[in-house]
Amino acid sequence: MMKLRFIVAGFFALFSAGVVAHPHSFIDMNTTFVAKDQKLVGLKMVWVMDEITSADLLYDAQNAKSDSEVWKKLAAEVMANVLGQHYFTDVYRDGKPVKYLNLPTEYHLSRQGHQAVLEFVLPLAEPQPLAGKPFEISTYDPTYFVDMTYKDQTALHLPPEMALQCKFSLMTPKPDSSLQAYALSLDKNDAPSEDMALGQQFAQRVTLQCQ
Numbered sequence: 295m296m297k298l299r300f301i302v303a304g305f306f307a308l309f310s311a312g313v314v315a316h317p318h319s320f321i322d323m324n325t326t327f328v329a330k331d332q333k334l335v336g337l338k339m340v341w342v343m344d345e346i347t348s349a350d351l352l353y354d355a356q357n358a359k360s361d362s363e364v365w366k367k368l369a370a371e372v373m374a375n376v377l378g379q380h381y382f383t384d385v386y387r388d389g390k391p392v393k394y395l396n397l398p399t400e401y402h403l404s405r406q407g408h409q410a411v412l413e414f415v416l417p418l419a420e421p422q423p424l425a426g427k428p429f430e431i432s433t434y435d436p437t438y439f440v441d442m443t444y445k446d447q448t449a450l451h452l453p454p455e456m457a458l459q460c461k462f463s464l465m466t467p468k469p470d471s472s473l474q475a476y477a478l479s480l481d482k483n484d485a486p487s488e489d490m491a492l493g494q495q496f497a498q499r500v501t502l503q504c505q
Contacts, residue, residue, distance in 0.1 A: 317441035320344040323433060324444070326451040327460070327502065333421035334429065334502075336399065337383070341412045341442075348410040360404060369403035372412060381416050382435060382442065388427040393419040424460060424504035434497035444498055460504035469495055 324340040343351065351372070358364035376382065377396060385392040394416055401414035422429070434442050444450060447464045 317438060319347045319440045321440060321442045322445060322449075323442055324449045324451075325433075325500070326453065327456055327462075328415065329424060329453065329456050330421065332424050334418065334424055334504075335421045336394075336415050336417040337385075337431070338415045339381075339413070339433075342406065343410045343412070345408045348405075348408060351410050352405060355405075365403060369401060369412075372403055373398065373401045373414060376412070376414070381433070383416060383431065383433045385418070386430040387422065392422060392429070395419050424456065426504075428501050428503040431500040431502065432494070432497045434493045436491065436493040438493040438496055441496070444500075450500060456504070460502060462500060462502045465499045465501070467496060467498070 320343070322342045324342075326338040327334060328336040328338055352368075355364050355368055377398075381394070383394075385394065395418070397417075398414040399417045401412070404411045404413070443466075444464055447462075450462055450464060452460055452462065
């Protein structure tokens with residue numbers, strides 16, 4: 295179990311350690327908006343990690359049953375590290391941050407082929423009326439050690455109760471060549487300047503607008 299703790303702490307500490315840089319790990323994201331009574335109440339997120347990262351992360355769970363204590367403990371430790379970085383997610387509305395709860399309403403870690411899959415619901419602290427100013431949502435690793443991206447707009451989902459009155463867009467930034475070259479020049483032991491907000495400059499932005 296010591297190895298398990300080391301892998302979990304080490305892998306997710308990479309997100310925040312400030313001593314790592316351009317993408318060495320990759321996460322494919324999938325998000326469903328969660329609404330109730332004409333209000334946005336949360337985001338259901340599914341993160342699929344690349345095979346190399348997954349192999350390290352799931353090493354001690356390889357022979358364990360999916361409902362075993364090994365998986366439950368691993369899921370709890372992974373989720374705790376994600377929470378330590380505020381879900382790696384910014385939610386803004388009318389230029390102001392939308393707060394969310396410190397604990398997910400649900401979470402689960404599983405294996406999909408050779409990849410680790412983390413699923414959780416990010417709950418807003420206060421339900422937000424759907425109608426009004428648009429929501430701006432970005433999920434990213436500030437250090438850009440981990441590339442966290444949506445493949446395209448099909449990775450975002452509106453439930454039926456929102457589809458009639460809401461629409462969303464996905465904007466993928468196109469950093470200039472000098473910034474891309476800088477990111478690629480960094481190795482695992484290099485740290486980008488905090489003032490650069492490197493990960494944020496590569497972060498996709500989701501805009502949700504409801505009537």
